[in-house]
Amino acid sequence: MTSRKKVLLKVIILGDSGVGKTSLMNQYVNRKFSNQYKATIGADFLTKEVMVDDRLVTMQVTTKRAQAWCQSKNNIPYFETSAKEAINVEQAFQTIARNALKQETEVELYNEFPEPIKLDRNDRAKTSAEACTC
């Protein structure tokens, strides 16, 4: 696989209302935190270009309001993050990107239409959408 190719990854953040999905997204993309957030109606959207393991990746981060957090996935990596203090935000998204990329190679190998990305249990954690909202 040629590593110079630009890859587009879409990340969707789901979570209960008011937990700080937008904050997390903004901390990651703009490295900003504001106390004044408006409730997001519908979906919000930001783009960020990052380098993941030498590959240029454009991350599109979408915040979406979801009715309930899907409990069934127990093998999802866990990160305790703070959008305010910017703790673990970068790491969490990096992990997501890396795993997605790994998944992508598999997809390419088997040449089938992409299945939902499953993050495997050993490596990493997932972003709990928990920002400490003060």
Add this chain to the structure above:
Amino acid sequence: MWVHPEEVLQASALWITERANPYFILQKRKGHGDGRGGLAGLLVGTLDVVLDSSARVAPYRILYQTPDSLIYWIIAHGCSRKEITEHWEWLEQNLLQTLSIFENENDITTFVKGKVQGIIAEYNKNHDVKEDDDTDKFKEAICTFRKLFGMPEEEKLVNYYSCSYWKGHVPRQGWLYLSINHICFYSYLLGKEAKLVIRWADITQLEKSATLLLPDAVKVSTRVAEHVFSVFLNINETFKLMEQLANIAMRQLLDNEGFEQDRSLPKLKRKTPKKVSALKRDLDARAKSERYRALFRLPKDEKLDGHTGCTLWTPFNKMHILGQMFVSTNYICFTSKEETLCSLIIPLREVTIVEKADSSNFLPSPVSISTKNRMTFLFANLKDRDFLVQRISDFLQQTTSKIYFERETTGSVNSSDDEVYSQQGSLLSSSPQRSSLGSEGSSEGERQFNLNDNSVPTATQALMTMYRRRSPEEFNPKLAKEFLKEQAWKNHITEYGQGVCMYRTEKTKDLVLKGIPENMRGELWLLFSGAINEMATHPGYYEDLVEKSMGKYNLATEEIERDLHRSLPEHPAFQNEMGIAALRRVLTAYAFRNPNIGYCQAMNIVTSVLLLYAKEEEAFWLLVALCERMLPDYYNTRVVGALVDQGVFEELAREYVPELYDCMQDLGVISTISLSWFLTLFLSVMPFESAVVVVDCFFYEGIKVIFQLALNVLHANIHQLLGAKDDGEAMTVLGRYLDSVTNKDSTLPPIPHLHSLLTDDGDPHPEVDIFKLVRSSYEKFGSIRADVIEQMRFKQRLRVIQTIEDTTKRNVVRTIVTETAFSIDELEELYVLFKEEHLTSCYWGGTGGSNPTERHDPSLPYLEQYRIDLEQFRGLFSLLFPWAPVNGAHADLLALRFFRLLDHNGDSLINFREFISGLSVLCHGDLTEKLKLLYKMHVIPEVTHEQEEPDSAFEATQYFFEDITPETSNGRPCPRQHARGYEIVCVVPMTLPHLPSQANLYVFLSLLQSQFIELCKTLYNMFSEDAQEQELYHATATVTSLLLEMGEVGKLFCHSKDQEDGPAQDGGTKPEGVFQQRGQGEGKEESQARPCGPAKRDGRGEQLSAMEEIRLEDSSPKDTGTSSSMLISDDETKDDTSMSSYSVLSGGSHELDDKLHCEDINDDTVLVRNGGLPHSTSIDKDWAITFEQFLASVLTEQALVLYFEKPVEVAARITNAKNVRKVGCSLLSASDYEISLSG
């Protein structure tokens, strides 16, 4: 007029053919019309007179003839050329193409005859309707309708139309029946019957389609099929009614309120059962009222009384404008013929004088209406002036009395409140405010602000007033512009009047589009939205609501609390507790007013802006107007209204920005972005000071503005959007564009738009002027009309609601599929049948007395949304369940037993999961599971069928079961009733271990003899149509006799036991002892299933002894189940060894409990004591068997084993059930069943 087709032998004699086509001939009587006529004409005339032929009055006729036949049929005649030409044209337009479809000429003849007869019948019907004594014809139709489609009396027929239904390639001529809940079609032609029943609730699309073949047709689509109807006499009327009925059905699916609202329809009728056509008229009136309310933004309950053409004197341009006057119970409205010229709303509460002025040639029959703030309106050219004035004064009288009443009540409330709560006093701005809006100038209004400001700082004023910085010393250009705007509005007020009754003209709209001045926003929003009317007619309502709602906590308040600080955080007004508290009060009060909506995100954003410009109470009423009138269904649980408008927007985009549409479809952008545009009226996506301009326009023009603007935003970005690679980029394009919309006129201190704060992409987007944006949206898309949007909304609503229904179905099926062996397809089919059953009960009311509206709650989890009661279960049971016997009486009984077993929570309703769990066992369960179920069904305590409240006893038992714990033993009263009408009460004391569930518990109970007999009956009935009937009956006989003997043995044992330790019983310790004796050490539980009833043969008890006696008897333990542990060596029973080994029971210690329970039961009317105890002689109360005995016995017979092991294919049953449904057979109301007990 159309005539019943009659054969005519000689087509040409005495008649001249004027027009002809392959099927029809239009003829004129010889000698008619032309002055001369000649000899032939003279002769014909004479003949006609002599023979008194109809041709004398009807000199024109239309004949029908098939090309290859000599026979002509007369189908119409007319007395004028005009009349006959109309008929002719109708034939040409509607029939000719249809006829070319047929291959067989006889079919054509039948079709044409049927059609003409249909038209005549419909014509007659319509005329009868007009004469108001329709009833005979219509009654007949109702009877036919009910008989044909098996509809119950509750199903109200609205109207019926003659039309053709396209089945395959052949049209069937027949009748289309439209009833409240169904659309039905019936035709019988050439020995072929065509019958169609569709629920409105199943319709996914309803379209008036025009194809080459069928110029005017209605296409009705459901999930499974499309049906085309054509050749209507008046397609528009029919289609309108269809739309209306479909809409009602959608509303019913949508929310609870829909049910109540629309159920008032048939109720309304019930008062006047004779006038059936009243229903149609009622629906028409409803539709008219709805349009009227929408046009003038009137409150939801306003009913149009009538309207008439007239002129209105408009002083501002000194003209008499032609238009329509509308009169309703509380308002007189006027709109000019030329739409934009002028409209006027006069609330009767404002009216002081209505008088007839002197008529003149120049101004015939004028009426002048004066209002409290001394405006006078002059109407003229009123055709029925006297009647109109009478009508208005009637309404006026009602209004004034209402006002006095309200004044009195609110007055007293106010005074007392003021004394007690100073806080409340500040909220009471309603009454002075009302007058200020009506008559006072703005200066007075301001003074009032100051007054309140001094007393208590709450939101009796718009929050903005506190944050508005006026610096008059500095005369900057923005303030100058603002000043000019204010001047313009002041001029407008002097010229066009102030308050509700202002003349609203094109000029008003122009001013609005330029932006309402900051300090007039609240007032004008209130005026244009119509919220002012609701507020004026509900003085004190808001404070009451606040008082009632504050301090209450529920899901809505929790969500509100979470969003309070996330509504308009950038504005200083919401950076302190005062603004937040006002927002909390308004939102909470609304959630309290309308629990159907409660709270929905986005309401917070809109409300915070309303609070900035309007006083708290005004903001509340504005919110009411938004949620309930101007943005219908936007904020309910699934934001249906916004989804509908999103669909409308997509449709509009396809039409108006077609080049973008294809690309946008790919990008999926429209749906992603537009939701927030609609839900927040652009408030969350544009900078605040620009978005309020949108809100200004919205309150004046309605939703049309939002559509225009949204289209314009797309249009303005068309090139960037077309160049966007993915939806992400498209969203960024639109996001940045909207961020850059500015209001240059704004005098507000600049508030940074949050969104733009977060995205700093470096190069800022060039500024977009909001006023230019609005202007150009009118120029480009201003032609979109409100009624077109309504039409599109209807179509989208069908789609959205049916999609939601599908989602619900998928979710339910997905949850359940892992629990059963049914396939997804089967479950979906079953779900549909289940839902239909639920809907049926909603249509015609449940017989169980449970209110269907309580059963359908869209806010519940998917699985709980639809539930059915016993009555409905019965229908499904006989259709779907393998054991359902053909024999009606027993089927009902069995259904009842089954239902109560499935109803885990004892609320007399079962949801889909419970339903499936039962069906699943019957279809896919193994032998033991099936037998267990069968056993449980019969051991379950029964309830009397005649009881008023069938579930009371069951609830009682439920209660007892919940109390059961391993440590304590409880008495369990089993009130039962035998089919013959007497009752036996048995109290079963027992000690049980941890119980998986109540239903599972039943398997531990012993089967009494009477129950056993019922079980045998069930078995016999079950086999009655089986192929192996003979063998099965034989096997059953063997098994039952075996079991009977077993029971006898057990009884003997039990009796001896009884004598042994009868009186010596020593409470809880004894069972333990018995247990050990038996050497079944493992048993942690003993259960006793000892029947104890007032059976005649009981040596100790008197028949029908008092409850205490029964209970006392009970204290003597009996052992009925000893044999079971010995008999059973089945693996299945091993895993619950402890349970199966229960053999002993005794229960002295729970006397007290028993007593209590028994008394409870007594209160519950379960124990109805019938007079003489009937012959229970054959029933032995001591006789009992256990499940293990039952199971073991069945296993000995191969035929039975095979029967119960055989899996059942449910697919065939589903298909069958669907067919039955279609024909409507299952719709017959439940037959009264009689129970007879055999031996």
